[in-house]
Amino acid sequence: MQESGMIEAYTESLAGKLNFNPSLSQRVRQEIQDHLWEAAAADPSGNGREAVQHAIANFGDPHVIAAQFATAWLARQTWKVGVTIILVITSVFVAMKARVTWYAAAQWILSDHVRAVAKIVGLIDACAFYVSVILGIAGCVYVIVRRAPTTALCASHCSRLRHLLLLSAVSAAALSVSVIGDGVLTALRVVGREFTVEFVVPIFSIAIEIVCAGILIFSVRSIVVRMVHTAALLKA
């Protein structure tokens, strides 16, 4: 194999193990290629093939290096999930409060025949939202209390992120129920009214809630998928 082929094969092997994060994988590939070429050029043997072999041997086992990158990645994801939960729940709360305030200001009152249904839906909505908030806060407290240095073992980051993702997933599910409840409540107020520009406020606030819940679900799902790759890397 040519020198370039050896370097290519090594960096490909390392980058392939980092496919849980494509941008990191690409960056590491270019950075390590530069390193190996420079190390080979500085090798005292002067023999191209031997120099590249030395450079690769000195660099170390790609699996071990990939696991170290994974550790840093896991630590960062844990914080990202915590921040995402807080931002999403806060945004949904603000949108919800803004809509309710607007209903009061615009005097959009529920008609009598839907009041009983709205009461039940409102109760489910409120309970689901509180569950979501409590679990979201619990997740953030857990991240802070179980704070681990970024140099800590990957297993501790993995376990921390797994627990946080579990809390986040249940929180996201509860938030989705709450958002559906808000959608139903909004529909109960909107149905039967003549469409005017005033409809923009409830519809826009519901859209914000749906987007927020979607962001949380997408974030949790995306990290779970990537974490499965990372866990496989750490087990191998």
Next chain:
Amino acid sequence: MLKGHLDLIMLATLAAGPAHGYAVIEAIKRKSGQAFDLPEGTIYPALHRLEQTGLLSSHWTTAESGRKRRVYALTRRGRRVLAERCAVWERFSVAIDGLLEGTEPCKSPA
């Protein structure tokens, strides 16, 4: 022991100015009198981690060879953390010096 001080070693190395990974490794070897001959691959995850925590910044440049090269530099926060860790190390070093002063070297059991 080296593992626990890797961050301090790298921050101290980059205090001299921005450098890419290979130059950092060479500087560590040179400045430590070859005492710290680290597995080269371990430097990159550590550089990446320090960048994620905001102690380093990095950008791509083009080397003379035409290859893309990632260059790392200390951030303001990185300098502050380095100063703090240097102070802790100084205190630790003085304390150990005090403990070892006048102590006879340990002898292996007969």
